[in-house]
Amino acid sequence: MYKLIIRPILFCFDPEKVHHFTFALIRFLNKIPLVPEIIKSLFTVEDKKLERELFGLKFKNPVGLAAGFDKDARLFKELSNFGFGFIEIGTLTPKGQPGNLKKRLFRLKEDSAIINRMGFNNGGVAEAVERLKNNKNVLIGGNIGKNKVTPNEDAVNDYIICFNTLFDYVDYFVVNVSSPNTPNLRALQDKEPLTKLLKVLKDENAKYQSPKPILLKIAPDLTNEQLLDIIDIVKETKIDGVIATNTTIAREGLKSPNKKETGGLSGRPLVNRSTEVIRFLSEKSNKAFPIIGVGGIHSAEDALEKLEAGADLIQLYTGFIYEGPKLIKAINKALLKK
Numbered sequence: 001m002y003k004l005i006i007r008p009i010l011f012c013f014d015p016e017k018v019h020h021f022t023f024a025l026i027r028f029l030n031k032i033p034l035v036p037e038i039i040k041s042l043f044t045v046e047d048k049k050l051e052r053e054l055f056g057l058k059f060k061n062p063v064g065l066a067a068g069f070d071k072d073a074r075l076f077k078e079l080s081n082f083g084f085g086f087i088e089i090g091t092l093t094p095k096g097q098p099g100n101l102k103k104r105l106f107r108l109k110e111d112s113a114i115i116n117r118m119g120f121n122n123g124g125v126a127e128a129v130e131r132l133k134n135n136k137n138v139l140i141g142g143n144i145g146k147n148k149v150t151p152n153e154d155a156v157n158d159y160i161i162c163f164n165t166l167f168d169y170v171d172y173f174v175v176n177v178s179s180p181n182t183p184n185l186r187a188l189q190d191k192e193p194l195t196k197l198l199k200v201l202k203d204e205n206a207k208y209q210s211p212k213p214i215l216l217k218i219a220p221d222l223t224n225e226q227l228l229d230i231i232d233i234v235k236e237t238k239i240d241g242v243i244a245t246n247t248t249i250a251r252e253g254l255k256s257p258n259k260k261e262t263g264g265l266s267g268r269p270l271v272n273r274s275t276e277v278i279r280f281l282s283e284k285s286n287k288a289f290p291i292i293g294v295g296g297i298h299s300a301e302d303a304l305e306k307l308e309a310g311a312d313l314i315q316l317y318t319g320f321i322y323e324g325p326k327l328i329k330a331i332n333k334a335l336l337k338k
Contacts, residue, residue, distance in 0.1 A: 002323075002324030002325070002326065003323070003324060006324070007322070007324065010022070011107060011109065014103070014105075015105045015106065015107050015114070016102065016103075016104070016105045019105070023074065023075055026075060026078050026079070027074075027075060027078060030077075030078040030081065036078075036081050039081045039082065040081050040083075042325075042329075043081070043082045043083040043325045043326065043328060043329050044081070044082075044083040044329070045061065045083060045329055045332035045333060045336070046060070047332075047336055049335075049336055050062065050085070050332055050335060050336065052085075052312065052313060054241075054290050054312055054313065055172065055213035055240040055241060055290060056213065057139065057171055057172065057213065058139075059085045059086055059139060059313060060085045060086075060139070061083070061084075061085035061332050061335075062085055062307070062312070062313040062314060062335070063083070063084060063085050063303070063313075063314055063315075063316065063328050063331050063332060064084055064085055064086040064087065064088060064141070064292070064313060064314070064315040064316070065079055065084045065086075065087045065088060065315060065316060065317070065320065066088055066294050066315035066316060066317040067088040067089065067090045067091055067141070067143035067174065067176070067217075068090075068091070068116075068118075068143075068317060069317055069320070070087060070089050071089065071090060071091065071092070071121070071122045072089070072092075072122055072123050072127060072128050072131070073089040073128040073131045073132050073140075074131060076089060076131075076132075076135065076138050076140060077134075077135070077136075077138055080138045082325040082328055083325065083328040083329055083332065084328060085139070085313075086138075086139040086140070086141060086171075086313075087138055087139070087140055087141070088140070088141035088142075088143055088174060088315065089128060089132075089140060089141070089142060089143065089170075090122070090128075090141075090142055090143030090144060090145070090174070090176070091120050091122065091143045091144065091145040091176045091179065092122050092124070092125045092128055092142065092143065092144055092145070092162055092166070093120050093122060093124065093125065093144075093145055093146060093147045093158060093162065094124065094125055094146075094147060094158050094161040094162055094165075095124050095147055096122060096123040096124035096127065097119075097120060097121065097122065097124075097147055097148055097149075098121055099118045099119035099120060099121025099122075100117050100118060100119035100121075100181060104116065104117045104118055104119070104263070105117075105118065106258050106261045106263075107256075108254060108255075108256035108258060108259060108265075108267070109256060110254075110255040110256045111254050111255055111256050111259070111267065111268060111269055112267050112268040112269075112298060112318075112322050113254070113256070113265055113266060113267030113268055113269050113270075113318065114265070114266050114267050114318050114321070115258070115259075115261045115262075115263045115264065115265050115266075116181070116247070116263050116264055116266070117180075117181045117261070117262055117263030117264070118181060118263075119148060119181045119182060120145050120147075120148065120179065120181070120182055125144070125161070125162045125165045125166060126165060128166070129165055129166060129169050132166075132169035132170070133169065135169070139171050140169070140170045140171055141170060141171065141172045141173070141174055141215075142162075142166040142169075142170035142172070142173050142174065143173075143174040143176050143217070144159055144162035144163060144166065144173060144174065144175060144176065145158070145159075145162070145176045145177075145179065145182065145185070146158035146159065146182070146185065148182055148183065152184055152185075152187055152188060152193065155188060155193075155197070156196065156197050156200050159175065159197060159200075159201060160200065160201070160204055163201055163204055163205075164204065167208065167212065170212070171212065171213075172212055172213040172214070172215060172240070173201075173212055173213065173214045173215065174215045174216070174217050174243055175197065175198065175201065175214065175215070175216050175217065175239075176217050176246070177189050177194060177197070177216075177217075178217050178218050178219035178245075178246040179246060179247070179264065180219070180246075180247065180248075180249050180263065180264045181263055181264060186219060189218065189219065189222070189226070191229045191232075191233060194216075194233055195233050195236060195237060198214070198216065198233065198237040198239050199237050201214055201239075202214065202237055202238065202239065213240035213241070214239045214240055215239065215240055215241045215242060215243055215290075215292065216230070216233075216234070216239060216241075216242050216243070217242075217243040217244075217245075217246055218230055218242060218243070218244055218245055218246065218277070219245060219246050219247075219248070220244070220245035220246065220247075220248045220250075220270060220273045220274050220277055220295060221248055221249055221250060222277070224280065227277065227280055227281060227284070228284060230242065230281070231281065231284055231285045231288070234285070234288070234289050235285075235288065239289075240289070240290065241289050241290035241291060241292065241312075242281060242289060242290075242291050242292070243291075243292040243294060243315070244274060244277045244278050244281060244291055244292070244293060244294070244295070244311075245270070245273070245274045245277050245294065245295045246264065247263075247264025247265055247266045247270070248264065248265050248266075248269075248270055248273065249264065249265070250265065250273070251265065252269075253269065254269060266295070266296075266317060266318040267296060267298070267318035267319070267322065268296050268298050268318075268319075268322075269296065270295040270296040271295060271296025271297065271298070271302055272296070273295070274293065274294065274295025274296055274306070275293070275295075275296075275305055275306055275309050278291055278293045278306055278309045278310050278311050279309040279310055281310065282309065282310025282311075283310070287310065290312045290313075291310055291311050291312055292311065292312065292313045292314065292315055293306035293307070293309070293310075293311030293313070293314045293315070294314060294315035294316070294317065296318075296319070297314060297315075297316055297319045297327075297331075298318075298319040298322060298323055298327070299319075299323070299327070299330070300327075300330045300331045300333070300334035301334075302319070303331040303334070303335075304331075304334060304335075304338075307335075314331070316328070
């Protein structure tokens with residue numbers, strides 16, 4: 001029904017407007033008595049065999065929603081009804097910011113892909129916290145970044161602010177230095193500044209009685225040498241894991257007419273590269289740390305491939321938009337058949 005009727009209608013309209021419309025619709029439907037239960041019954045797969053324990057947390061299943069979809073923690077409860085095992089909010093910055101100028105979100109229908117240059121548009125970390133205070137049982141990851149106007153030499157302060165403000169309201173943290181849509185942000189992936197940033201956050205984490213897991217989200221565009229650096233950095237800083245990968249600036253093999261739009265590309269064209277990165281990190285580190293795999297998952301087969309390559313959990317974003325919520329159920333069903 002989704003791919004035959006709902007998606008063709010939604011894809012007739014501007015993608016950013018559709019995003020806000022679907023948020024409003026999902027929120028409205030979940031306020032109707034019995035509808036949340038019906039949605040859960042349609043899409044949720046509950047089985048002890050799907051549970052995963054990772055960095056001290058128990059995930060109901062290994063399929064999560066990637067950051068960027070529910071940036072401001074407005075819909076995490078309702079989205080969890082579609083069967084996600086965890087929801088990652090953000091990227092959040094210390095102060096709210098509008099992001100880049102519109103139009104900044106583009107569908108590449110022929111490629112089952114999306115290009116975005118949103119630019120960390122969000123209402124600020126404090127606003128998100130107010131919504132997270134109402135969370136009861138959704139496992140939440142907090143993806144944090146820096147404000148656009150903050151120079152890289154001061155970026156660590158932005159991450160500290162977000163970390164401390166969110167600490168009591170998320171289950172794990174993700175340090176985002178890999179978005180291509182904030183000027184110079186990816187320079188923070190270089191070994192020296194990244195090591196410094198992660199060490200500072202680890203020190204901040206140690207001030208709490210029960211520290212939270214810290215993960216690093218990396219770009220798919222890193223070279224093998226840079227990926228080896230990432231392995232060294234994880235070992236040196238003792239952070240808890242890596243999310244592989246963010247969106248790409250590569251454009252090889254695309255068919256869509258708007259393929260030259262600037263921004264980060266996500267969706268099916270990313271599936272092979274993100275899996276390559278996962279496999280490289282897993283093999284070269286001898287499975288030294290957990291990996292959350294994300295990038296181009298549009299089928300249960302794509303998900304299984306990432307898990308077999310070394311991912312411990314996976315996340316959806318563009319695949320969720322193109323395939324609909326049945327994708328979550330299909331992946332979990334496929335996992336139970338293994």
